[in-house]
Amino acid sequence: MLSVNAGPLALGMSQFLLIVSFILALLVGWWSGRRSACNPEPQLFRLLLVGLLVARVSFVVRYFDLYRESPWSMLDLRDGGFLAVPGLLAGLALGLWQAWRGARLRRPLGLGLLAGVLFWSSGHLILQALERSSRLPVQALVDLNGRPVQLADYRGRPLVINLWATWCPPCRREMPVLAEAQQREPGVTFLFVNQGEGARTVRDYLTSQGLWLDNVLLDSGSRLGAQVGSGMLPTTLFYDAEGQQRGSHLGELSRASLAHALQRIAPDQSTVPKRP
Structure with a gap:
């Protein structure tokens, strides 16, 4: 499962895990400090805010070349660009200082922090193990000419599967990023699997936007999203x-977050655009 749905709201599992871990830390901290009337x-x-800030700044520093042309995008957290380890270490260091x-x-701060970190760490490891045990789905699709296609036909090279729709604003915003990467990364196969729309709608949209994409496929019943456990668009x-x-990304991709994800499947590929 990649996302958790609550009515119209959908959260990625990583965001859901962080929220639950923080709530657990609050409850444990309050419970352990209730006798001394000390609520941490x-x-x-x-600690949460500092950890998130450091995680974001660390990511931006690592991929600064990809943010340089659009500095305001550094503040756009929708791309999910965070490095967990620096953020976790910063939060722990601040927690130790506050306790000192x-x-x-x-006691209440230490127990709350310990409960939250242990729950988040174990949950993160479980999610990673489940993700890495997942194989390429057995799913029949069709291309824009109506010819049947099997996902298994694309094995043999690193593969990126983007689930999208023309009515989805973040899908539309990230499409040029993926189109650029498809041209730049010949060693990686990109599949653009439209969810629930027809060939004419997809063709008209791509033409109107001047997007020339290879491997545009149709999933008229939106079965692939359900099969991989995602109720969100876009899902990559x-x-x-x-x-x-080897990985997944729910929500809009930036050039930096895409480059970070590609390192998991094609570490020897050049994922940073060459400058003239």
Whole structure:
């Protein structure tokens, strides 16, 4: 499962796991500090914000060349560009400092932080294990000319599968990024699997936007999204040459977040655009 749906709201599993971990940290901190009337809620919020900030800044620094041409995109968190390890270490360091400064805070803050980090870490490891055990789905699709296509036909090279629709604003925004990557990365196969629309609608949209894409496929029943466990668009899946899933991204991709994801399946490929 890649996403959790609650009515019209859909959250990626990584975001859902972070929210649940933080709520658990708040509850454990409140429970352990109730007798001393010491609730570490403000400190835990501060740790979360600092951790997220450091995780974002670390990602931007790592892929600064891809943000340089559009500096405001550094503030656009919709691309999901975060590096978890620097953020986690920064949060832990701040937590230790806060506990050192306030003796009354040590027990509730320490227990709350420990509960949240352990839950997040174990959940993250489980999600990674489940993801890496996933194989390329057995799914029959059709191309824009109505010819049947099997996903298994594309095994043998690193593979990116983008689930999208013409009515989806983030899908439309990220499409030029994927189109550019398809031209730049000849060693990686990109599949654009439209969800629930017909060939004419897709053709008209691509023509109107001046997008020339290879491997545009149709999933009229939107079965592939359900099969991989995603209720969100866009969803992008990353497979190695053997058809084993190595990553996924729910929501809009930026050039930086796409380059980061491609490193998992094609580390020897040049994922950073060459400058003239």
